[in-house]
Amino acid sequence: MPELPEVETIVRDLRPHLRERRLEAVISLNPVVLRFPSADSFRGAAAGAVFGILARRGKFIHAPLSTGDHLVIHLGMTGTLTLEDGSEPVRPHTHLRLQLDSGQELRYRDPRRFGRVILGPLAQLTRSRLLPPMGPDPLDRAFAGWPGNGRVTSSARAVKAVLLDQEVVAGCGNIYADEALYLARLRPTRTAASLSASQWARLGSALTVVMKEAIRRRGTSFSDYRDGFGARGEAYESLMVYGRAGLPCVRCGRPLAAQRIAGRTTVYCRWCQR
DNA sequence: AACGAGTCCTGATCGC
């Protein structure tokens, strides 16, 4: 499932190949993944546009276009965005195919269809909440003071639930929430209000560390994740807790516990995380 | 207001 490191990897992969490329035509578009505008408007607005510099905002991929619009893609759980030769066979569940002037195609595929495609001026998309408000990004310099918000730090919510809230921290999902809590030695069930300032600081740096390490490994290959060229990442081998319920904690050797928090499977060490 | 629960969706995996 693509979280910040996977999306960042894809963006870095695709950025140099898309920059200055002209979008010749929309070869195909499945309206079910399109949130805005209508399919007809999308085709009209996209054709002929030239790609600017690809960027990431949380888990969203932003492609600024010469028309002033942003082509925005969220990969949901199973989405992939890849640059392929036009002669490559089109895989099932490919919902968007964009013909580029390089002869290649930008293909968006998403079997589970939790992802979405949006096109429009950035200000309008933000105003209409098609792009939801986003908290600080663990890769940003300004993240040092995180969370720096009294409403967050005084909350009665479980800290695991807080990490999954995109308004609190942009780009964190279930995998890296568990990994960061493990690295910071904090129990996911702890309420936000129970964390001391130094524990928040520990958690903040843990988020940055696990994200950067996963990017170094080109993302976690779990489920359907592929990088911008369709290859797997290798961060899965380095996960300490996610997907390892019942297996020994790499720190103390005791079996890891699993519990549902905020509707998500959460894995942690009862001994090491307090 | 804030939080939990239900919802969408398909593929992998499991048990019989």
Next chain:
DNA sequence: TGCGATCAGGACTCGT
């Protein structure tokens, strides 16, 4: 071997 049940979860909607 085959098939139905179960599980995975990001972000939205709805109800408490």
